[in-house]
Each structure stands twice: as C-alpha cells, then as structure tokens.
Amino acid sequence: LLAAYRLYLRWGTRNGPGGAARQGEAAALPRMKRRDFSLEQLREFDGARNPRILLAVNGKVFDVTKGSKFYGPEGPYGIFAGRDASRGLATFCLDKDALRDEYDDLSDLNAVQMESVREWEMQFKEKYDYVGRLLKPGEEPSEYTDEEDTKDHTKQE
Numbered sequence: 001l002l003a004a005y006r007l008y009l010r011w012g013t014r015n016g017p018g019g020a021a022r023q024g025e026a027a028a029l030p031r032m033k034r035r036d037f038s039l040e041q042l043r044e045f046d047g048a049r050n051p052r053i054l055l056a057v058n059g060k061v062f063d064v065t066k067g068s069k070f071y072g073p074e075g076p077y078g079i080f081a082g083r084d085a086s087r088g089l090a091t092f093c094l095d096k097d098a099l100r101d102e103y104d105d106l107s108d109l110n111a112v113q114m115e116s117v118r119e120w121e122m123q124f125k126e127k128y129d130y131v132g133r134l135l136k137p138g139e140e141p142s143e144y145t146d147e148e149d150t151k152d153h154t155k156q157e
Contacts, residue, residue: 016139029065032052032063032131034130034132034144035058035131035132035133035141036132036134036135037061037132038135039083039101039102039134042055042134043082045102046073046082046083047071047072047078047081048081051065053071053072053082053084054081055083056078056083056086057084057089057121057126058120058121059086059134060121060132060133060134061129061130061131061134062128062129062130063131064081064128065141066128067128071090075111079096083099084103084104084134085097085099086117086122087099087100087109089116089117089122090106090109090116091109092116103134103136116121
C-alpha cells in the first residue's frame with residue numbers, strides 16, 4: 001500500500017488538483033464534428049469552462065484536448081487555449097499581451113514569422129484533429145457534411 005501511495009503522489013498529482021480527473025474527462029469526449037468558429041465561440045473551449053480545448057493557428061481550428069497537460073488552464077501553453085495562437089507562436093511569446101482579442105490578419109508579421117506560423121500549422125495538423133476554420137468578422141460558416149468529416153478523420157489516423 002505504501003508503494004502504491006508513493007506512486008500516486010509522484011504520478012497522480014503531477015497535473016495539479018483535479019488534473020487526472022480532467023484528463024480522464026477529456027479522453028472520454030467524442031470526436032468533435034467539423035464546424036467553423038468565430039473568436040467568441042472559440043473562447044468557450046479554453047479547458048476551464050469546457051473540458052474540450054481548441055486553439056486556432058493560421059485560420060485553422062484544432063482540438064488539442066489530448067494535449068491538455070500543455071494547453072489546459074494549468075499548462076505551460078494554456079494562454080493559447082480558446083484563442084488564435086498564431087501571433088504568439090510566430091513571435092515565440094507566451095505573454096497575453098502578444099495575443100489579440102479581435103480577429104488578427106497577421107499582416108504585420110515578417111516573412112520569417114509567417115513561415116514559423118505555417119510550420120506550427122503543419123505540426124498541429126499532424127498531431128491534433130482539425131475541426132474547422134476561424135471565421136473573419138462577417139464571414140459565414142461553411143456547411144460540412146458527415147461524409148467530409150468522416151473521410152478527413154480517417155485520413156488523419
């Protein structure tokens with residue numbers, strides 16, 4: 001019993017209070033259906049209000065819930081949860097002031113920073129589920145079919 005307790009203390013509490021429960025809850029979530037998001041809708045998926053964690057990179061929204069130890073409220077990159085992370089990733093800045101609360105077209109980034117955003121986008125595509133686009137103000141969401149959704153998820157696995 002003592003050995004089991006020590007293992008629990010070492011590994012079970014690593015994610016902070018409720019961290020293991022939060023990861024278990026996140027793992028039980030069904031795959032998200034494809035849809036597009038406004039910035040306001042994206043903010044709901046910050047890991048605190050909703051166990052699912054989404055973030056946007058270069059106009060694409062990814063479900064990073066399985067990476068909750070990194071992107072969750074207590075994670076080192078939790079600042080990006082429920083937000084457009086493009087600028088922060090491009091500039092390697094984890095400061096909240098580096099992120100914008102309104103739609104960010106990234107037009108002021110230089111070529112090296114834009115290349116960095118594209119590289120981050122490719123990494124997210126490889127590791128996480130793409131769930132839709134980040135909408136520009138006034139832009140209408142796309143209509144996704146279940147067939148497109150299934151085909152794309154099968155392709156990623």
